[in-house]
Amino acid sequence: xxxxxxxxxxxxxxxxxxxxxxxxxxxxxxxxxxxxxxxxxxxxxxxxxxxxxxxxxxxxxxxxxxxxxxxxxxxxxxxxxxxxxxxxxxxxxxxxxxxxxxxxxxxxxxxxxxxxxxxxxxxxxxxxxxxxxxxxxxxxxxxxxxxxxxxxxxxxxxxxxxxxxxxxxxxxxxxxxxxxxxxxxxxxxxxxxxxxxxxxxxxxxxxxxxxxxxxxxxxxxxxxxxxxxxxxxxxxxxxxxxxxxxxxxxxxxxxxxxxxxxxxxxxxxxxxxxxxxxxxxxxxxxxxxxxxxxxxxxxxxxxxxxxxxxxxxxxxxxxxxxxxxxxxxxxxxxxxxxxxxxxxxxxxxxxxxxxxxxxxxxxxxxxxxxxxxxxxxxxxxxxxxxxxxxxxxxxxxxxxxxxxxxxxxxxxxxxxxxxxxxxxxxxxxxxxxxxxxxxxx
Amino acid sequence: xxxxxxxxxxxxxxxxxxxxxxxxxxxxxxxxxxxxxxxxxxxxxxxxxxxxxxxxxxxxxxxxxxxxxxxxxxxxxxxxxxxxxxxxxxxxxxxxxxxxxxxxxxxxxxxxxxxxxxxxxxxxxxxxxxxxxxxxxxxxxxxxxxxxxxxxxxxxxxxxxxxxxxxxxxxxxxxxxxxxxxxxxxxxxxxxxxxxxxxxxxxxxxxxxxxxxxxxxxxxxxxxxxxxxxxxxxxxxxxxxxxxxxxxxxxxxxxxxxxxxxxxxxxxxxxxxxxxxxxxxxxxxxxxxxxxxxxxxxxxxxxxxxxx
Numbered sequence: 001x002x003x004x005x006x007x008x009x010x011x012x013x014x015x016x017x018x019x020x021x022x023x024x025x026x027x028x029x030x031x032x033x034x035x036x037x038x039x040x041x042x043x044x045x046x047x048x049x050x051x052x053x054x055x056x057x058x059x060x061x062x063x064x065x066x067x068x069x070x071x072x073x074x075x076x077x078x079x080x081x082x083x084x085x086x087x088x089x090x091x092x093x094x095x096x097x098x099x100x101x102x103x104x105x106x107x108x109x110x111x112x113x114x115x116x117x118x119x120x121x122x123x124x125x126x127x128x129x130x131x132x133x134x135x136x137x138x139x140x141x142x143x144x145x146x147x148x149x150x151x152x153x154x155x156x157x158x159x160x161x162x163x164x165x166x167x168x169x170x171x172x173x174x175x176x177x178x179x180x181x182x183x184x185x186x187x188x189x190x191x192x193x194x195x196x197x198x199x200x201x202x203x204x205x206x207x208x209x210x211x212x213x214x215x216x217x218x219x220x221x222x223x224x225x226x227x228x229x230x231x232x233x234x235x236x237x238x239x240x241x242x243x244x245x246x247x248x249x250x251x252x253x254x255x256x257x258x259x260x261x262x263x264x265x266x267x268x269x270x271x272x273x274x275x276x277x278x279x280x281x282x283x284x285x286x287x288x289x290x291x292x293x294x295x296x297x298x299x300x301x302x303x304x305x306x307x308x309x310x311x312x313x314x315x316x317x318x319x320x321x322x323x324x325x326x327x328x329x330x331x332x333x334x335x336x337x338x339x340x341x342x343x344x345x346x347x348x349x350x351x352x353x354x355x356x357x358x359x360x361x362x363x364x365x366x367x368x369x370x371x372x373x374x375x376x377x378x379x380x381x382x383x384x385x386x387x388x389x390x391x392x393x394x395x396x397x398x399x400x401x402x403x404x405x406x407x408x409x410x411x412x413x414x415x416x417x418x419x420x421x422x423x424x425x426x427x428x429x430x431x432x433x434x435x436x437x438x439x440x441x
Numbered sequence: 442x443x444x445x446x447x448x449x450x451x452x453x454x455x456x457x458x459x460x461x462x463x464x465x466x467x468x469x470x471x472x473x474x475x476x477x478x479x480x481x482x483x484x485x486x487x488x489x490x491x492x493x494x495x496x497x498x499x500x501x502x503x504x505x506x507x508x509x510x511x512x513x514x515x516x517x518x519x520x521x522x523x524x525x526x527x528x529x530x531x532x533x534x535x536x537x538x539x540x541x542x543x544x545x546x547x548x549x550x551x552x553x554x555x556x557x558x559x560x561x562x563x564x565x566x567x568x569x570x571x572x573x574x575x576x577x578x579x580x581x582x583x584x585x586x587x588x589x590x591x592x593x594x595x596x597x598x599x600x601x602x603x604x605x606x607x608x609x610x611x612x613x614x615x616x617x618x619x620x621x622x623x624x625x626x627x628x629x630x631x632x633x634x635x636x637x638x639x640x641x642x643x644x645x646x647x648x649x650x651x652x653x654x655x656x657x658x659x660x661x662x663x664x665x666x667x668x669x670x671x672x673x674x675x676x677x678x679x680x681x682x683x684x685x686x687x688x689x690x691x692x693x694x695x696x697x698x699x700x701x702x703x704x705x706x707x708x709x710x711x712x713x714x715x716x717x718x719x720x721x722x723x724x725x726x727x728x729x730x731x732x733x734x735x736x737x738x739x740x741x742x743x744x745x746x747x748x749x
Contacts, residue, residue, distance in 0.1 A: 089713050092501040110716045114501030199608075200696035253585025255697040256607030265586045400499075400716065407714035408520065409696070416698040420610060434519065441514060 040335040041073040044324075045098035047081040050154075050279045054355040062351060066342050072335045082202065091327065099330040100340065103323045104202070106392060106403040108140050108147035116326040116333055117145035118340065125149075125344050129364035135389035136363035139321045139398055148323030149340055152352075152360035155319045155385025156207040157305040159266060159280045160273035163293065164192050173306035177215070177241065180309045184249025187272045194250050195271030197257035198416040203320055204259050205412045208275050208308070210318040210392055213238055213411060215311025220405060220435055225396030228439050231432040234313070239415060239424040246419045255416060267291055267299070275308065277320070278359045281378060305381045307388065319389045321363070361385045401439050410434045494723040500716040511723035521724060524702040527614070528728075531703060532682045535621045539678060540671070542622065543629020548659075550630065551637045561631075568627040576691040579620045583607050583692070607693055610700035617692055617701055621682060629674055636670030637663070672743045676736065683732055704728045 049055045055078055063074045077098065079087060084102060091097025092114045108115070122140065126132035136150040160173065168187060174180040184194045197205045213219070217234035221227055246252070251271050254262075262274040267283065274280070284291045284300035291299035307317060324343075326336050342348060353362060354372060358379030361367070363386055373383045393402025405411065414431035418424050461467045494511055498504035515521040550561055567575060582589050583606035591603040607613045640663060648658045686705035689695060695702035695710065702710075704724060712721020 086713050089500050089716070089718075093718075111501055198697065200694035251585070253603070253605055253608050255605070255609070256583075256585050256613065256693065258694070261585065268586070270586050404715045404717070407710060409699075413696075413698040416696070420698060430519070437514070437518065 039071065039073055040332045041075055042100065042332055042336045042339045043075040043077065043098040044100040044339070045077045045079065045084070045087060046102040046324075047084060047104075047322075048078045049356075050277065051282060051356050051359050054352060057351060057355045062343075062348060066339060066348075070335070070338055070342060072332075072339065074339065088325075092329070095329045097327065097329070099332050099336040100324050100326055102151070103148045103325050105139060105321055106398045106400070106406070108323055108325060109142065109397075109399045110403050111325065112142060112145075112147045112400075114328050115147045116328055116330075117147075118149045118326055118337070119146040121337070121341055121344065122146045122149055126364055129346075129362075130366035131364060133363055133365065133386045133389070135319075135386055135391060136321060136323075138391045140323045142397070142399070148325045149344070150363035151322045151324055152356075152362055153319045153321050153386035153389060154277045154359065155361050155382040156204070156275050156277060156317060157307055157381050157385070158273050159276050159278075159303055159305055161192075161269075161302055162304050163295075163302050164190075164272045173304070174309055177212075177245070177309050177311050181241075181245045181249055184245065184273075188249050192270075192272040195257075195262045195265045195274040196250055196254050197259070197262060198246075198255050198412055198419060199257050200409050200412070201258040203277075204257075204262060204275055205409070206392070206406055207318055207320070209412045209415050210394075211308050211316035211390070212242065212311070212415075214316040214390060214394060215308070215313055216241070217311070217313035219395050220393060220402070220411070221396040221439060223395045225393065225399065225401070226439060228432060228435045230435055231428050235428050236424050238311070239418045239428055242415050243418045243424065255419065269294065269299075278305070278379060278382060281305070282357065282359060304378060307381060307384075315388070316390050317385060317388045318392065319361075319385050321386075321389070321391075322360075358382050404438045405435055408434065408438070410438075490722045490726055493719050494726050496719050498719045500718060504719055507719075511720045512727070514720065515723055515727065520699050520702065520707060521727075523699050524704055524707040524724075525727075527701060528683060528703045529731075530614070531618060531621070531685070532679055534618050535625060535682055536675060536679055538618075538622045539625040539629050540675060542626045543674075544633055544671075546626065546630035547633035547637055550634050561634075564630055565627045567624050568631075572624065572687045573691055575624065576620060576688050579616075579623075580607075580692050583616050608697055610697060613693055613697060613701050617689055620688055620692065621685065624688070625678060625682070628678065632674045633667065633670060636667045640666045668746050669743060672739055672746065676739045676743075679735055679739075680732060683728060683735075 058076060063076055066072075067074055075098075081104065084104065085107070087097070088101055088103075088107065088111060091101070092111060103111075119141070122132065132150060135153070140146050140148045140150050158173070164187065165171070165173070165183065168183065168190070170183045170186075174183050180194075187193060196208055198209070199205055213235065216238035218230065218232060218238055220230055222229055251265065257265075262271065262276060263280050263283065265271045266274050266276070266280050281300065281303050284298075284303060288298045288300055293299055293302050307315065309315070324340060326333060326340065330336055343352075349362070353360070353367065353370070358372065358376065359382075361382055361384075365387075368383050368387070370383075373380050391398035391402075392406050393399060396402065410431050414427050417427040417430065422430075461470060495506060495508060496504035497507045497510070546564065550557070550564065554560075581587065585603075585605060585608055588603065588606060590606070591600065594600045595603070605612060606616050644662050644666075645658055648662050653661065684705055685703060686709065689701055689703055689706045690709070693701045695706045704727065708721045708724040711717050711724060715721075
């Protein structure tokens with residue numbers, strides 16, 4: 001270690017004193033605080049993107065550019081999607097934390113008392129870009145204010161193996177649940193079942209069970225958002241169908257899957273089809289040499305996407321909708337709003353959109369006709385994800401009650417219990433009584 | 442007293458320090474840091490938790506006093522009742538196995554053999570590795586698709602179809618029990634080993650000379666002497682197991698269909714996932730009477746054993 005001499009310390013201290021004197025004199029003369037004291041910091045907390053290129057682009061290009069353009073400092077923090085909620089709770093309760101926080105689905109309704117209205121910006125962007133989708137509006141607004149600025153929808157579509165479907169004679173993806181069940185039966189007989197989670201996991205489980213319920217005509221509540229009407233003939237039908245469908249066509253390990261299991265199962269070729277964001281396909285594109293079919297061809301050439309099939313009551317989807325909440329406790333609300341506005345300018349949003357390569361679907365109609373969707377036909381089905389989406393709590397609003405039902409996994413467990421052997425009528429009765437407790441509390 | 446005499450003979454200390462010569466002040470001073478820590482990190486959150494459970498606070502919404510309404514609500518909640526049953530079952534089964542295996546291991550390790558120190562160090566591994574990390578490894582071993590356990594059993598010709606470890610409600614419970622036992626046995630083994638080493642070998646020898654067979658020596662000499670240590674170890678383990686969170690959260694998230702939800706995981710789901718902070722607090726607090734009862738019974742028993 002080099003020794004510091006007493007004399008050099010004195011010199012340094014003297015220099016510093018002189019410098020600060022000059023600085024102080026300067027401040028006094030102009031009557032302005034130095035620039036670094038004025039600069040505001042906006043702290044943005046978002047999930048770790050499933051498309052790593054996006055986070056890279058943010059850190060390397062867009063954040064520095066925004067700092068320069070807006071004269072603020074931006075602190076971008078990324079955490080695992082499952083960790084957003086504990087962070088939001090801690091921040092709200094302590095009254096300090098990130099200025100902008102990414103919300104998943106109805107978090108917006110759950111934390112509506114702790115956020116600032118961003119309606120002006122949401123309407124401005126909506127008007128400019130051909131209108132905001134109904135789905136985004138339902139999740140981000142309660143009719144009086146926008147609790148979150150709609151960011152993007154991570155669409156859920158069925159990724160399936162074209163060649164395996166072809167082999168059993170299904171040259172087109174099944175349109176109805178009955179057709180899908182027939183196809184699945186044949187696939188499972190060949191050791192290539194359908195993979196679907198019915199476990200306690202935030203994305204793929206409700207992403208399947210809610211639209212499945214709706215497509216049979218089942219719903220949680222009436223439009224008043226109070227009267228629970230789950231226990232109907234339609235819901236019981238759907239549960240009965242699911243029980244048989246599960247045994248005949250599914251990988252029965254799915255009861256324990258989380259959001260990543262189906263990716264691994266599909267990529268290692270143990271399942272023929274699974275509901276997912278585009279992450280399986282994107283991974284197979286990213287490392288083509290690692291993922292090859294049993295015939296030695298690139299796996300990414302054998303993957304196609306399709307929406308969940310139709311039921312007697314129609315065709316639905318429930319996708320992960322992301323928005324950004326501007327927190328009430330934030331001391332930099334103006335700067336944060338400016339930053340949000342900056343992110344949503346067409347030029348900047350396009351950079352995000354293009355880096356996602358179709359993984360994220362924008363919340364406004366204009367992007368539907370973007371040329372990006374023509375680049376890779378495999379990704380084209382995702383362009384309507386946000387348009388076809390329906391929010392939880394249907395036919396009521398996707399409010400805190402609906403979110404409580406979701407986070408208790410009531411709908412998912414209704415199917416899981418039946419699949420595990422509980423009679424359909426009983427599992428529906430159980431789910432309805434749980435929902436009633438939620439909605440009448 | 443000798444101490445006072447010595448200090449009187451030398452120079453007098455400053456008055457502030459002299460006060461510490463009084464044992465009551467000294468005790469108070471020495472206890473103060475612990476008391477502050479306990480107060481800050483145990484008592485304060487506990488009281489806050491109690492207060493929270495009596496309101497209808499949600500995240501970001503200051504609630505009013507609602508009395509015991511939250512407790513009434515959870516009492517009516519079938520998932521809560523499942524969690525209570527699961528917690529008791531989980532704690533009971535794991536404690537019995539951890540005690541039996543831990544004791545067995547401790548007795549083995551108390552013998553002399555080559556490489557004893559090394560084996561003792563290795564035994565501690567499950568206890569040392571951060572739980573989340575080791576649980577992830579177990580999660581992989583129980584994975585529905587890629588389970589190495591299934592693969593091994595299949596290769597050995599024991600099974601023809603894979604076992605759905607985490608997907609079947611009973612097997613999922615069994616799986617988390619297995620992992621908890623694996624993690625907890627070292628704690629039992631090492632603590633009981635320490636207890637065993639305080640028992641004088643002469644007692645064993647005397648019993649052997651009197652013609653006692655090994656089993657009789659264990660039952661009439663070793664076990665009674667080991668009992669106080671055992672009770673304390675069991676007490677610690679029961680408290681920890683009862684309030685277990687990370688293991689279940691990582692392995693199953695409480696699923697499939699709530700088959701593995703415990704108090705802590707369900708409290709987290711309601712408090713954080715649903716934002717109903719007061720109800721989450723009520724679920725956590727519902728643990729308290731059970732734990733309190735267990736602790737009181739065990740402490741009374743320990744006292745009886747010690748004064749015998």
